[in-house]
Each structure stands twice: as C-alpha cells, then as structure tokens.
Amino acid sequence: MDIGPVASLPCLVLAGLAFVVVLALALGVGLGLGLKHHSSRTYVTTNSSFILDPSFQISNATTTRYYEWTVSEASGAPDGYERTMLVVNNQFPGPLIEVNSGDQVVINVFNSLPNGTTIHWHGQWQNGTNYMDGTSGVTQCPIPPGMNYTYRFTIDPNQYGTYWWHAHASTQYTDGIYGPLVIHSPAEPVYGSYDREALVIMSDWYHDMSSGLLTQYLSNAGIDDQNSPIYDNPGAEPPPDSGLINGQMIGSSFDFKPNLRYRLRLINMATLTEFVFSVDNHMLEVVESDGTSVVGAAVHRAPINVAQRYSVILTTNQTLGSYNVRAEMQDICYKLDNPNLDTMVLGTLTYGATAVATPSTQNWNDAYPGDCIDLNATQLVPVIESPPPNSTMTVSVSMSFQQTFASGGQATLGYMNNTSWEADSADPTLMQMYKAGAQTSFSQSQLVVVNDDIQVIDLIMDNYDDSSHPFHLHGHTFWLLGIGDGSFVPGQSEVYLNYNNPPRRDTLTVPGYGWIAIRFIGDNPGLWAFHCHIGWHMAAGLLMQFASLPSRIQQFSIPDYLGQQCSSQSGGTILNRGISIGR
Numbered sequence: 149m150d151i152g153p154v155a156s157l158p159c160l161v162l163a164g165l166a167f168v169v170v171l172a173l174a175l176g177v178g179l180g181l182g183l184k185h186h187s188s189r190t191y192v193t194t195n196s197s198f199i200l201d202p203s204f205q206i207s208n209a210t211t212t213r214y215y216e217w218t219v220s221e222a223s224g225a226p227d228g229y230e231r232t233m234l235v236v237n238n239q240f241p242g243p244l245i246e247v248n249s250g251d252q253v254v255i256n257v258f259n260s261l262p263n264g265t266t267i268h269w270h271g272q273w274q275n276g277t278n279y280m281d282g283t284s285g286v287t288q289c290p291i292p293p294g295m296n297y298t299y300r301f302t303i304d305p306n307q308y309g310t311y312w313w314h315a316h317a318s319t320q321y322t323d324g325i326y327g328p329l330v331i332h333s334p335a336e337p338v339y340g341s342y343d344r345e346a347l348v349i350m351s352d353w354y355h356d357m358s359s360g361l362l363t364q365y366l367s368n369a370g371i372d373d374q375n376s377p378i379y380d381n382p383g384a385e386p387p388p389d390s391g392l393i394n395g396q397m398i399g400s401s402f403d404f405k406p407n408l409r410y411r412l413r414l415i416n417m418a419t420l421t422e423f424v425f426s427v428d429n430h431m432l433e434v435v436e437s438d439g440t441s442v443v444g445a446a447v448h449r450a451p452i453n454v455a456q457r458y459s460v461i462l463t464t465n466q467t468l469g470s471y472n473v474r475a476e477m478q479d480i481c482y483k484l485d486n487p488n489l490d491t492m493v494l495g496t497l498t499y500g501a502t503a504v505a506t507p508s509t510q511n512w513n514d515a516y517p518g519d520c521i522d523l524n525a526t527q528l529v530p531v532i533e534s535p536p537p538n539s540t541m542t543v544s545v546s547m548s549f550q551q552t553f554a555s556g557g558q559a560t561l562g563y564m565n566n567t568s569w570e571a572d573s574a575d576p577t578l579m580q581m582y583k584a585g586a587q588t589s590f591s592q593s594q595l596v597v598v599n600d601d602i603q604v605i606d607l608i609m610d611n612y613d614d615s616s617h618p619f620h621l622h623g624h625t626f627w628l629l630g631i632g633d634g635s636f637v638p639g640q641s642e643v644y645l646n647y648n649n650p651p652r653r654d655t656l657t658v659p660g661y662g663w664i665a666i667r668f669i670g671d672n673p674g675l676w677a678f679h680c681h682i683g684w685h686m687a688a689g690l691l692m693q694f695a696s697l698p699s700r701i702q703q704f705s706i707p708d709y710l711g712q713q714c715s716s717q718s719g720g721t722i723l724n725r726g727i728s729i730g731r
C-alpha cells in the first residue's frame with residue numbers, strides 16, 4: 149500500500165507558524181482553527197522498518213534525552229481509506245523513545261490540535277513525579293490548544309523492557325496519538341541473549357473520528373436508528389474497520405537475516421481489540437511481560453490484550469523465504485461485529501530470500517480457544533523472584549455497566565462500584581490533594597482510595613459484565629495473585645491465590661463475570677488511575693484512583709505551568725465525559 153507523498157510545508161508557513169506559536173504562548177491563547185487549516189494539507193509518514201538500531205549504546209551510564217513533539221491533525225490512510233488523524237510530528241505510529249534505565253527524558257509537547265490533550269507514559273513508575281504521568285483530570289489538565297507542556301522525568305533505574313506512550317484525554321489515542329517506548333538495561337535478564345530486536349505494534353483502526361463514535365456509543369441506549377447498528381445494541385462498542393501492524397493494514401514487512409535470534413517487542417496499542425500474534429512455522433519464546441522478564445514459555449501464538457506488551461524470541465532457522473506474520477483480531481470479544489472487518493491482519497517476515505508479497509505459508513493448525521483471556525500465569529513466571537510482601541490493606545470493588553439518565557439523556561455508563569468517572573479537566577484530583585492534603589474531599593464522580601501511610605494493598609475486583617476487560621494500574625508493577633470465574637468470596641476464594649513468585653505486570657485481563665486479585669505497594673506518592681484500557685470504557689467511566697501518601701504529595705515541586713494550564717480551562721472548555729472541547 150502506498151502511504152502517499154509527504155507534503156512539506158513551505159518555509160513561509162513554517163516561519164509564520166513559529167511566529168504564531170510564540171505569540172500564542174506569550175498571550176496564552178489557543179490558535180486551534182488556524183493550525184487546523186494548515187495541517188489538513190499534511191500527510192502522515194510511516195517508517196518502513198521497525199528494526200531497532202543495533203548501534204544503540206546499551207549502558208549503565210545515564211544521560212538526558214530531549215524530544216520536541218507537536219501533536220496535530222494530519223491526513224493519512226493506514227488501511228487505504230483516507231481520513232483525518234491525530235499524530236505526533238506527523239508520524240504514525242508516533243516517534244520511538246529509546247533509552248537506558250536511569251536516563252532522564254525531556255519531552256516538550258506542543259499542542260497544535262483544536263482540543264486539549266495530554267501524553268501518558270504507559271507503565272512508567274514516575275516515583276516522585278506523579279505530575280508527569282499525563283492523565284487528564286487525574287494528574288494534569290489537558291494542554292490547551294496552542295500551548296506546550298514539558299514532560300520531564302527520570303526512567304526508574306530499576307525499570308526496563310517494553311512500554312509505550314499515548315494520549316490520555318478522552319478517546320484521543322484512538323485517532324493515532326501513540327508510539328513505542330523502549331528501556332534498555334544491562335541488568336535485564338534477557339540482555340545479551342538475542343542478536344537483533346524489532347517492534348511489532350498492533351492496533352485497531354476506525355474510519356471515523358473517535359469523538360463522534362464516542363458520542364454515539366455513550367448515548368446508545370436501545371434507541372432504534374436504522375443508520376447505525378450500534379444504536380440497536382445498548383452498550384455495544386463501535387467495532388473497528390480494520391487492524392494494523394506497525395501502522396499498516398497491508399504490507400508491513402520484517403526483513404530479517406538468517407540464523408539469528410530476534411527479540412520481537414509486541415505492543416497492543418488498540419482501543420478495543422485483543423490480538424493473537426503468530427508467525428507461521430516459528431515458535432515464540434516469551435521472555436517479557438509488561439517489563440518483567442519471564443522464564444521463556446514456548447508458544448505457537450501469543451494473545452495480547454489492549455495496552456499489554458510481550459517480548460518473544462524468534463529464531464530465523466527455518467527454510468529461507470517469506471512467512472506470514474499474523475495479528476488475528478479477536479472479534480469474538482466484541483459485543484458487536486463489523487461484517488466488513490478482515491480480522492486476519494497480515495505482515496511478511498523474510499530472511500535469506502527476496503520477499504514475496506503474499507507468502508503461501510500456513511497458520512498453525514492447532515485450534516485456538518478464542519476465550520479473550522491472557523496467557524496463563526504458568527507461562528509468565530518471573531526470572532527474578534520477588535516474593536510479594538504480606539498485605540496490610542484490602543480494597544474490594546466491582547465494575548459494571550448500567551443504563552442511566554444521569555447526563556440529561558439515556559446513556560450506558562461504566563461504573564466502579566457506584567461511581568462512573570468523569571474527568572474534571574479544570575481541577576485534576578492531584579491538584580486537589582496538592583492543595584488540601586489528607587483533608588481532600590473528592591466529588592461524586594471520583595472514586596479515590598487514599599493511603600496516608602505506606603500500605604501493601606490487595607485490590608480485588610469483581611467484573612459484573614459478560615465481557616472481559618484489560619485493566620491498567622498507573623505508576624506500579626503489581627503482583628498478579630489470582631484470576632477466577634464468578635465473584636471473589638472472602639474466606640473461600642483465597643485458596644486460588646498464588647504467592648509463590650506470581651506474575652508481575654501493569655495490565656491484566658479481567659474475565660467476563662470473573663474476578664482478579666492483585667497486590668501492590670502504595671509507596672509511590674501521587675494519584676494513580678486504575679482503569680479499563682478499552683478507550684470507550686474509560687470514557688464511559690471505568691476508572692478509579694489510588695491516592696498514596698498525601699503529605700508527600702504536598703511536598704511535590706509541581707511546575708507552575710500545570711496550574712496555569714488548569715486555570716486557562718475554566719470558561720473556555722466544555723466538558724463531556726472526559727472530552728475537552730476546544731474554544
């Protein structure tokens with residue numbers, strides 16, 4: 149597929165843009181409309197190779213890495229259908245952040261969109277820098293149109309592996325604001341055991357802007373509208389129109405060399421879709437789950453849910469030639485099918501031969517269960533044992549969807565216990581606690597669990613919905629103690645919990661009508677979201693928060709611009725379930 153020409157902006161426009169930007173910063177005003185006009189002529193660019201640069205210096209020596217990013221609209225056709233996308237630096241998928249553990253990163257994000265935005269660094273612990281977590285309504289206000297926010301934080305010296313970044317305001321990342329983040333370290337157990345590494349980014353793709361789809365999804369309460377199938381199915385998420393590997397529906401290619409061990413860093417950047425990844429004729433050895441090195445289970449296929457990451461080792465030791473790379477969209481997990489969706493997303497892996505466009509290799513012939521759940525805990529045993537400390541606090545919560553008239557019309561909303569989250573984009577919960585400390589009383593749309601002292605927290609969640617949901621905890625890597633069917637029954641279900649080197653990760657799938665039990669240490673000061681990573685569900689309210697160590701939060705040195713960007717929201721911005729609408 150041809151991605152199309154790269155339109156370069158004439159110098160005059162660039163100079164004019166720079167002037168307008170400076171002016172806008174000085175005056176603190178938005179300039180959404182002007183930029184929208186210019187950017188509609190820009191076409192996105194897609195990298196042809198996602199093989200990481202083998203000359204990257206992996207080292208214990210740390211450095212500061214600077215990035216200048218502009219978030220804007222651009223035209224693109226990842227699956228052949230041209231639409232307006234939202235992108236960083238006109239790239240799709242967005243720019244790679246590649247660092248060593250302990251590096252400092254400084255990312256100056258300029259918002260050239262007509263709406264507010266934020267960027268979240270998925271999986272980063274952000275110990276001491278919660279205000280750099282980039283979660284709209286929780287740790288910051290959306291960066292207003294025409295303004296910039298500098299994300300400055302240190303990659304934890306004990307953190308390594310495969311991560312990603314994405315917009316964390318309403319459903320914006322669905323439209324294209326996402327990219328990979330790779331942390332190297334000589335201390336990573338798998339370091340030195342492979343020859344090359346490549347990124348495999350899987351995502352689902354829609355032909356319409358997510359803002360419109362979200363409005364349709366939220367207002368959907370069984371109203372019959374012939375024009376839209378989702379209106380006939382209350383709570384049914386908009387199904388995607390296509391699936392992408394490294395930003396392309398067709399033609400993504402991996403040009404490898406024979407007889408090498410490749411580390412494939414699988415990242416699911418989708419909004420709704422669980423993928424099952426495989427390469428014909430090649431076993432995959434799972435060596436990482438969400439940054440934790442694991443004892444390599446050999447699998448034919450790896451299921452990967454929204455926001456999860458796995459590294460798998462693939463050895464190029466079969467007959468020289470081209471093989472199908474498969475990212476199978478698990479539409480069985482959707483509430484509503486899209487009959488036009490081709491769920492088999494294909495790429496090509498070639499070594500020692502000239503690439504053929506459509507290899508004739510066959511899929512593994514063993515049946516795949518299609519049960520919308522994660523790899524089994526027995527396949528995710530951490531290499532470095534870290535026994536969970538005994539818990540000191542238990543938090544129980546349920547998640548559900550309910551029909552409501554709350555927003556002035558019929559709606560299907562998501563609930564954590566009885567709270568459907570709504571982002572307060574002008575007064576994020578972090579700022580509330582920064583000002584009031586332990587005295588903070590949050591509004592009804594915020595479910596916040598506070599720990600004043602360091603606690604070892606057991607979080608037990610029952611899922612009262614028939615579908616499975618990928619939940620992510622910000623700022624922590626948790627121990628996954630157990631997953632089961634039905635409700636967790638205190639006094640009985642504990643026998644199913646595993647304390648013996650359980651998996652550690654940051655995103656897990658809660659089965660339909662099932663439960664999960666995770667444990668984490670509440671020693672990281674800040675407001676940390678725990679939410680479903682299906683974009684539609686978070687926007688519908690499936691988000692709660694943990695507030696750790698209020699007295700430490702009050703000692704943060706939060707940059708002044710965070711507060712300033714919050715006060716510039718009031719009056720100018722209308723809020724609608726996490727959507728920040730531009731002026």
Ligand SMILES: *[C@@H]1O[C@H](CO)[C@@H](O)[C@H](O)[C@H]1NC(C)=O
Pocket residue numbers: 195197198199242243244328
């Ligand atoms: C895309 O290409 C640019 C320029 O070659 C490079 O700097 C960047 O790291 C690449 N991004 C990814 C994700 O490979």
Ligand SMILES: *[C@@H]1O[C@H](CO)[C@@H](O)[C@H](O)[C@H]1NC(C)=O
Pocket residue numbers: 273275276671672
């Ligand atoms: C966060 O930093 C504090 C010290 O400021 C330390 O006690 C704690 O263990 C750290 N937590 C993590 C998860 O690194």
Ligand SMILES: *[C@@H]1O[C@H](CO)[C@@H](O)[C@H](O)[C@H]1NC(C)=O
Pocket residue numbers: 256296297298709
């Ligand atoms: C915005 O960008 C300018 C120019 O790079 C920089 O000097 C300034 O510190 C940035 N401001 C914020 C709030 O990030």
Ligand SMILES: *[C@@H]1O[C@H](CO)[C@@H](O)[C@H](O)[C@H]1NC(C)=O
Pocket residue numbers: 208334335
């Ligand atoms: C870097 O880290 C590795 C693994 O922890 C260690 O073996 C090595 O000695 C360290 N090198 C330096 C220069 O500190």
Ligand SMILES: *[C@@H]1O[C@H](CO)[C@@H](O)[C@H](O)[C@H]1NC(C)=O
Pocket residue numbers: 431463465466
């Ligand atoms: C190819 O490599 C895999 C993984 O190391 C190994 O299990 C398999 O036996 C090798 N196959 C051949 C044909 O060498």
Ligand SMILES: *[C@@H]1O[C@H](CO)[C@@H](O)[C@H](O)[C@H]1NC(C)=O
Pocket residue numbers: 524525526
């Ligand atoms: C996980 O694997 C173990 C060992 O093979 C098995 O006993 C258990 O039933 C599996 N769990 C699930 C949920 O499939």
Ligand SMILES: *[C@@H]1O[C@H](CO)[C@@H](O)[C@H](O)[C@H]1NC(C)=O
Pocket residue numbers: 538
């Ligand atoms: C943790 O709990 C176990 C089982 O309840 C108990 O045997 C053990 O002594 C506890 N460990 C600590 C350090 O309190």
Ligand SMILES: *[C@@H]1O[C@H](CO)[C@@H](O)[C@H](O)[C@H]1NC(C)=O
Pocket residue numbers: 543544545546565595597
């Ligand atoms: C959720 O509701 C249950 C049942 O009422 C209650 O026990 C639990 O404490 C609540 N959880 C939170 C986080 O408020």
Ligand SMILES: *[C@@H]1O[C@H](CO)[C@@H](O)[C@H](O)[C@H]1NC(C)=O
Pocket residue numbers: 546565566
């Ligand atoms: C939710 O609210 C209803 C009505 O007040 C109550 O019956 C129910 O127990 C609450 N559920 C939870 C989990 O708190």
Ligand SMILES: *[C@@H]1O[C@H](CO)[C@@H](O)[C@H](O)[C@H]1NC(C)=O
Pocket residue numbers: 221234261262263357359360727728729730
């Ligand atoms: C900005 O937000 C409005 C309201 O949600 C939406 O209609 C519009 O599509 C958004 N624009 C972009 C570029 O996201």
Ligand SMILES: [Cu+2]
Pocket residue numbers: 616617618680681682685686690
């Ligand atoms: Cu969900």
